[in-house]
Amino acid sequence: MAKLRADQLDSALRKQLAPVYLVSGDEPLLVQEACDTIREAARRAGFTERERHHVEAGFDWEELLTSANSLSLFADKKILELRIDNGKPGDKGGKALLSYCEQPSEDNLLLIVTPKLDGSAQRSKWFKAVEKTGAFVQIWPIAAPQLPRWIDQRMQQAGLRADRDAIDMLAARVEGNLLAATQEIEKLKLLANDDGLVSTETVAGAVADSARYDVFNLIDKALHGDARSAIKTLQGLRGEGTDATVVLWALAREIRTLSQMAHALQQGNSMDRAAKSAGVWDKRKPLVNNALRRLKQPQLQMLLRKANGVDKAIKGLRNADAWDELMDLTLNLSGVFSLSPAVQRLSLL
Structure with a gap:
């Protein structure tokens, strides 16, 4: 067959x-x-x-x-x-x-x-x-561009109708979580009009934000170079009351891993050997390789210094907002640098 x-x-x-x-x-x-x-x-x-x-x-x-x-x-x-x-x-x-x-x-x-x-x-x-x-x-995953169509089909199967704005809002709220999308559609069945019509206002009022905010998701998005999604996840972590120390730990650990691999590659090691030495799983190699194409050893060393600065801000040893600096560190890991290297060095003083 x-x-x-x-x-x-x-x-x-x-x-x-x-x-x-x-x-x-x-x-x-x-x-x-x-x-x-x-x-x-x-x-x-x-x-x-x-x-x-x-x-x-x-x-x-x-x-x-x-x-x-x-x-x-x-x-x-x-x-x-x-x-x-x-x-x-x-x-x-x-x-x-x-x-x-x-x-x-x-x-x-x-x-x-x-x-x-x-x-x-x-x-x-x-x-x-x-x-x-x-x-x-x-079974293939539902990519972000395909999610609105998938949600529309599911709503039709549930006897519901919705305009494009309502479907797009639902897709944005569940952020790829198909189980959450299914659960929300079941909820909307109870709230829809008699004719099965679901309005944007109904979705806005009834659908919880089911986007999955976690530190590992943040790291993956940053490594992928998706700065906008990474910052959204960071803001979600902050909104959920996540300790800034936990976020810094995850970012600093990943930066140290990238720095170790960048050094090994400079010494002539293969990507596979460098990844194995750094403890990077095969499944994560494409993400890490993607980040190493953007970030070179001097930049990674600078990010380690910035992470140390964030640690001091969290402990009250620097007069700086830890979450603002975590946002900057996340942007940098995603490949977005708003300041020149010289100005960045001055910002750490």
């Missing part, structure tokens, strides 16, 4: 139920909904039992195969749900999945759930066996 998008899944299930499904993606709501759709189709086909397995350290893969080969006391068909949180079954798991796919049982439906799988995982033998035997459902 071919790869399926989430929007193709329902029609494919109505035509044929595969013995194995692999649902992969990093958007929890969409992954959950795809799994729900598969389970519902399986229940209609007589798979009334459901057995869940979570792959963790020491997981017994023989247990999965034994369960697949054992008949229920009532001879009911069952769904075997296998959740692999790191997306890597390992050697034993790969062999077990290959063995299962060689002779899938008509009494079982195997549903495998993983995070987004990279190219290496999709070239593995176990993945190719699963894809050949069943179906691979790849």
